[in-house]
Amino acid sequence: MPRRPAKAESGTQAAEIERDLSAIRRMMRKPLEAEVSKGNLTVPQKAAMAVVVRHEGISLKGLSTAMSLAHSTVSGIVDRLEKQGLVERRTDASDGRISRIHAAAVVKDFVREKIPELSRGPLSAALDRASAQERSQIAAAMRRLRELLEAAQL
Amino acid sequence: MPRRPAKAESGTQAAEIERDLSAIRRMMRKPLEAEVSKGNLTVPQKAAMAVVVRHEGISLKGLSTAMSLAHSTVSGIVDRLEKQGLVERRTDASDGRISRIHAAAVVKDFVREKIPELSRGPLSAALDRASAQERSQIAAAMRRLRELLEAAQL
DNA sequence: GATAATTATGTCGTATACGACATATCGTAC
DNA sequence: GTACGATATGTCGTATACGACATAATTATC
Secondary structure, eight states: OOOOOSSOOHHHHHHHHHHHHHHHHHHHHHHHHHHHHTTOOOHHHHHHHHHHHHTTTEEHHHHHHHHTOOHHHHHHHHHHHHHTTSEEEEEOSSOTTOEEEEEOHHHHHHHHHHHHHHSOOHHHHHHHTSOHHHHHHHHHHHHHHHHHHHHHHO | OOOOOSSOOHHHHHHHHHHHHHHHHHHHHHHHHHHHHTTOOOHHHHHHHHHHHHTTTEEHHHHHHHHTOOHHHHHHHHHHHHHTTSEEEEEOSSOTTOEEEEEOHHHHHHHHHHHHHHSOOHHHHHHHTSOHHHHHHHHHHHHHHHHHHHHHHO
């Protein structure tokens, strides 16, 4: 028989948070998709480009770590970017296992120019509507939740 | 040269929050996958089952709304549950457009028994490690972020 | 009562996203 | 220098997840 504490139920909160996360994720994606259909990049592709431009020749491992995604996922993203000629894989000279990712010259300028606005996605727009204090609270809560999950993971 | 205002940069916060969300999502999924490979349900499937058991004969539209997912996504989830015989689609008698989703008898008991623990996923475990105050702060921040995104959506 | 607009699903193509497995390469121990 | 473990990547199968489109059925409009 599960105990039913009178105090705030973490189970109910968990369910609520899960729904919130689902909705948040969905809305963060939505407005960008419009831009994507105009021939631009998807959200993860954009994020990957930003990292690659900032860290020219980053390894796939490094990129997947930076993006908090599985290497197999990032491999597919890079595949698609490569197919569009936006990125190139070059095997490292000294270590043949590593495939270093380089941004095409055209893209570097493009990204450096556009990233400030590109990175101003729906999340930034939403945060602008909040006070500095609220932003800090949200950021702190997010960080805390991540820590809690990491701790529970062990 | 990007200006560096002394005050908190919402752009930096946004980038941080995005990374946190990615990591959070990943960790929330991970431990469940182990259970899944034991022949159980995936996270979205579990969530769908919980809703269906609670709302016997819910429409696909209703289910997708409850889950904050596109109807096409939920359609696929129901497909897979149906293939396993856990769920059944029955066209509504009075309105032929609606396909009402019913949980198999076996599943109802199963879910009613197991859901309390099943829903005690990694998120609940993580929240247990936090104080009641922290939990409230996290839940509030999540709700606020969702509201902000919804507002920005308009 | 026929037609148009709306609504609920289904389906398709594509892009994430993961784990499991395979392969190639490096470092190390021997 | 060879065998062995660790590491980096690639590949495969599956499950989300979405928008766009098609279809069927209800409702509204005339």
